[in-house]
Amino acid sequence: KLGRSNMREGFDAMQSRRPVVLITGGSRGIGASVAQLAAARGYDVAITYRSERGAAERVLEACRASGAAALACQGDVAVEADVVRMFDEAEAGLGPLSHVVNNAGVTGRSSPLAEAAAETIRTCIDINVLGAIWVAREAARRLSRKRGAAGGTIVNISSVAASLGSPNEYVWYAASKGAIDSLTIGMARELAGDGIRVNAVSPGMTKTDIHERSSGDVGRMERLRPFIPMNRIGEPEEIAEVVLFLMADGASYITGANLPVSGGRG
Numbered sequence: 001k002l003g004r005s006n007m008r009e010g011f012d013a014m015q016s017r018r019p020v021v022l023i024t025g026g027s028r029g030i031g032a033s034v035a036q037l038a039a040a041r042g043y044d045v046a047i048t049y050r051s052e053r054g055a056a057e058r059v060l061e062a063c064r065a066s067g068a069a070a071l072a073c074q075g076d077v078a079v080e081a082d083v084v085r086m087f088d089e090a091e092a093g094l095g096p097l098s099h100v101v102n103n104a105g106v107t108g109r110s111s112p113l114a115e116a117a118a119e120t121i122r123t124c125i126d127i128n129v130l131g132a133i134w135v136a137r138e139a140a141r142r143l144s145r146k147r148g149a150a151g152g153t154i155v156n157i158s159s160v161a162a163s164l165g166s167p168n169e170y171v172w173y174a175a176s177k178g179a180i181d182s183l184t185i186g187m188a189r190e191l192a193g194d195g196i197r198v199n200a201v202s203p204g205m206t207k208t209d210i211h212e213r214s215s216g217d218v219g220r221m222e223r224l225r226p227f228i229p230m231n232r233i234g235e236p237e238e239i240a241e242v243v244l245f246l247m248a249d250g251a252s253y254i255t256g257a258n259l260p261v262s263g264g265r266g
């Protein structure tokens with residue numbers, strides 16, 4: 001049986017535990033910025049990546065330099081078993097999760113739909129829709145108060161593409177982000193009584209590798225810049241700020257929201 005002072009110590013340890021966030025696709029781009037800002041704001045951080053181990057290591061170093069405990073889990077979010085294993089690894093290393101950022105995503109080579117290969121479309125839907133749903137389901141299981149956890153937040157990364165439709169670029173990608181918007185609304189309402197807030201951030205054009213490496217469209221950012229009302233490309237840090245806001249207690253009455261961070265585009 002615990003004495004009063006032991007109970008007090010245990011209570012204090014629980015109070016002073018740093019919140020733990022898992023970010024899918026945290027090795028590069030927006031996910032890497034979210035990881036580093038979260039570390040700087042007092043979170044311990046688990047990132048997932050698919051293939052860029054070196055990039056993941058650099059993000060971990062930056063997080064640790066801010067005083068966070070940080071680890072990386074390798075896996076493909078499109079594979080259900082990988083997602084379950086990555087959540088297990090994160091919790092084994094850092095303790096129970098309190099926040100999940102559902103960020104990993106790809107576009108596939110840009111083209112009109114009529115010219116798109118089946119593999120391009122299938123890969124995008126597998127990662128962006130199925131993968132995001134596996135991650136969301138695992139998050140719901142692990143944060144749930146009804147299941148004995150402490151509650152928390154989920155932030156889904158959508159895109160202004162969901163409303164723009166991305167004609168002649170990747171309508172399948174736009175459709176995949178439309179699915180994220182529905183997922184956000186449904187999960188927010190399903191989990192509101194379970195201590196879990198679920199919101200989305202919809203970035204506009206943001207300076208990451210996705211444009212050249214995933215869509216293969218070199219020069220896309222510069223070509224489309226004049227169509228952005230603020231006439232500039234967003235920085236990943238500007239997306240991360242809004243993700244961190246939605247995770248924080250200051251957003252305690254916000255669930256089911258979808259915030260565009262797009263310089264006015266969309």
Ligand code: NAP
Nearest residue numbers: 025027028029030049050051052076077105159206208210
């Ligand atoms: P990015 O720079 O290309 O980074 C993608 C990240 O996702 C990397 O960490 C990558 O891991 C990981 N990833 C990709 N496929 C994966 C898979 N199957 N399993 C696990 N991890 C995987 O992309 P980003 O621009 O930061 O995009 C992040 C999110 O923001 C995406 O959902 C994207 O749709 C959304 N978004 C981006 C923009 C934009 O303009 N950049 C605009 C709107 C929405 P590796 O490093 O191992 O490859």
